[in-house]
Amino acid sequence: MKVDITNTDDVKRLVNQFYDKVNADKDLSFVFNDVAKVNWEAHLPIMYRFWNANLLGIPEYKGYVIDAHFSLNEKVKLTQALFDRWLTLFEETVDFYFDGPTAQLAKQRAQTIAQLMFYKLRQ
Ligand code: HEM
Structure with a gap:
């Protein structure tokens, strides 16, 4: 049986x-x-901290998630197709291992941040 995301492991x-x-x-x-x-x-480890903060409320992440992608976008266009692929793989991973409210939250957060990021990168 699949479990929800409940701890740092x-x-x-x-x-x-x-x-x-x-x-x-x-x-x-x-x-x-x-x-x-x-x-x-x-x-x-940065990504552990980012998701620990977002999903478990552990305030460990100190970065600026969207800003980190601006310089990357200068080097290679982060296209809608790339974002779609990123999200598909993320959602597949969540669904393969987990099920429950926090698993749903993980997918929602990823989608919201991806949309916002894509929008800001286009400005
Ligand atoms: C096409 C989609 C994306 C690509 C190609 C991408 C790629 C990258 C790359 C190359 C880095 C820098 C890693 C390093 O140099 O150490 C990075 C950092 C990061 N990404 Fe993404 N990313 C994407 C979407 C997302 C989304 C949707 C999220 C959040 C839901 C996210 C969260 C982060 C975070 C938290 C960092 C660390 C920033 C920091 O240093 O504080 N990324 N990403």
């Missing part, structure tokens, strides 16, 4: 599995690895 699992999918996706992997040259050891 769940968040870690969600983030790790999601970025495994990102890395296996040709177009997203190109952006993360070839363009942004992401240091995964540094990036993953």
Whole structure:
């Protein structure tokens, strides 16, 4: 039976599995690895903190999520197709492992932030 996202281990699992999918996706992997040259050891803990804050109310994340994507968007256009792919992989990951109100919240938050981010990047 699937469980809801209730603790930091769940968040870690969600983030790790999601970025495994990102890395296996040709177009997203190109952006993360070839363009942004992401240091995964540094990036993953930031993402744990981001989702711990958003889903569990643990105020650990201190960054500016949308701003972080402006410079990236200068290097490679973050298109609607890329955002759609990002969201599909995120939702697939949530649904594969989790079920419940916080799992739903995770998908809603991702969608809202993605929409806002896409809108701001186009301004
Ligand atoms: C096409 C969609 C997206 C792409 C290609 C993308 C890519 C990236 C990349 C390359 C970084 C920088 C990593 C690094 O250099 O360490 C980053 C950071 C980040 N992304 Fe995204 N992203 C996307 C959408 C999103 C969405 C929808 C969210 C939130 C729901 C999100 C949340 C974050 C956060 C929290 C950071 C860390 C910012 C910080 O340093 O504080 N991203 N993203």
